[in-house]
Amino acid sequence: MAALKPAASTDFALRNQIERIPCCVFKHAQSASEYVAGQIADLIRQRAAEGKPCVLGLATGSTPTTVYAELVRLHREEGLSFAGVHTFNLDEYYPMQPNELQSYVRFMNENLFDHIDIDRANVRIPDGTLAEEDVLAHCANYEQQIEELGGVDIQVLGIGRTGHIGFNEPGSGRDSRTRMITLDKKTRQDASSDFFGEDYVPRRAITMGVGTILESAQIYMLAFGEGKAKVVAEAVEGEVTPIIAASFLQDHPNSIVVLDEAAAARLTRYQAPWLLGPLSSGPGGVFxxxxxxxxxxxxxxxxxxxxxxxxxxxxxxxxxxxxxxxxxxxxxxxxxxxxxxxxxxxISGWPGGKPPERRQPGDRRQAHDDIFPKRIICFSPHPDDDVISMGGTLIRLCDQGHEVHIAYQTSGNVAVFDDDAIRYAEFMSEFNRQFGIDPEQTAKLEEHVETFLKNKQPGQVDSPEVQAIKGLIRRTEARAGARVAGVPEERCRFLDMPFYQTGRVRKNPLGEDDVELIMAYLEELQPHQLYCAGDLSDPHGTHRTCLRAILTACDRLKDRDWMQHCVVWLYRGAWQEWEPHQIEMAVPLSPQELLRKRNAIFKHESQKDKALFPGSDPREFWQRAEDRNRGCAQLYDRLGLSEFEAIEGFVRWKGELDGVV
Structure with missing residues (x-):
């Protein structure tokens, strides 16, 4: 899947009539983070040589973590010293104790401060433990400390779905200062996964103001991933408005927006570069x-x-x-x-190819039909992504006689409500008592589950027993959904990839053991087709990690005879959809197949009505899938092609790991 090359350089685009903030676009978030970390490191070294302090404004969230990781590497491997560095964090939830899982104090310690030689007296983070009557004075003092140090030299920002920088929600003024604010509903929804439910997200926060941020000498606003593309385009190319606080950066003389290609996708130079003028050439390359x-x-x-x-x-x-x-x-x-x-x-109604007796001389996809039936693996990052994203195609593959396997890469156990765990524990107890199966041990388990969950704190990691129950709930639902699609239980494999097994929303990085697990499974089955999740906007990055594991495994196995003939398709649906110009295989669905797909999704009862981690889309997963599938079919119809009830779209992986994840 090759990325489209933009009309302008992917290094820098100067301010122009459309991009009102200079944008620096990199192929990957890692490269973008290394660039920003390099700019910070250069300034730290320069100030140290001058005998002056370096003042940094720092952000939290998933976006800057790779910047902090690179700064830690520079400290450990290249001797970068933070002894003369002062830091001011943008914000903190209120109220919030520093040792809580969601605390930005804890976040900064775990991601940066615990790993470098910074003087802790030089670290400043808004205090979420203060009495409410003391917050105003604390905010004034925060401003004063910044001023006494001569202002912030480099301010690192992320951007929220509402366009907020820091916690400056829609309506924040150009001259606003550090203050207590009330969080927007969308912001609280986006944070709900960190707190295991929106009800537990604090309603207020302390944040630097827009005016405070704009007084920084240099600003880098980072955004990575498809989910940020829309708001980035609005902030960079739209009008300056308090509705999108990030748009105020258009008035700053030294602000740069640092993006990966996914987050830059809605910029005009990527979306419709012909609107920028003649395209025969441009800075940094030829279109x-x-x-x-x-x-x-x-x-x-x-x-x-x-x-x-x-x-x-x-x-x-x-x-x-x-x-x-x-x-x-x-x-x-x-x-x-x-x-x-x-x-x-x-358009292909035979995604796995036709049997010999059904082939016609003019069939467009004849080259893929040499083997029939095919051995096919659908990789599902979570236990429901398979039927949500390509349930109709699974149904077709099974009905057309192919040997279809489903590999569930993670347990999905963190996405089960506590009430469901209690209900299933009660069911097991009643069942065991009724059949005389070790009633004493059963009673202990039920008591543990109810006691633990009754006293569980927001964000607390579940006990091993509770995690096991929640994992079993997702497994039984996955098998039920697969049966509806036509995949028998013996072809469902639960891989339980190690990176996921933290019991927390935050997962471990992808490890060698994860990749080897995928390689062993592929070597065992030697499939003719693979289907993998290519929608990388899921809020916690599990899809991205799972896809990297698969494609890394495929890359290492590329010299195997079976792998050289294996076709890898990438699906979407749970979090986003392929653009029509990207689709390389469009599988049409009949009304009956769409209904059967819905029934398969309904088997995932723990995710029905209200999922624990729904993301920013208020629709249920089955509604998202049907709306996207129908929308794709309607677009094909409007473009003058055949009219179908629904279409599932796929993009073929071209064998290049670089450029996909």
């Missing part, structure tokens, strides 16, 4: 109207004008800024026909 860009432009034009592709005229191209495409590619009719045929070729 080429290849097939993918042509397809993207034509779909964009047809969608904007509400026309089928084959009805687009040369006037349409000229009036919407696509004159250069005509100049490069020829007549509108020929371009239309080329793109229409490309999209038409993606």
């Amino acid at each position: 080429e109207w290849n097939d993918e860009w042509t397809r993207k432009a034509v779909i964009w034009l047809a969608t904007k004008l509400g026309k089928p592709i084959l009805k687009l005229t040369e006037e349409d191209y000229n009036e919407e800024g696509l004159q250069e495409l005509l100049a490069k590619k020829g007549r509108a009719y020929d371009i239309n026909l080329q793109v229409f045929r490309q999209l038409q070729a993606t």
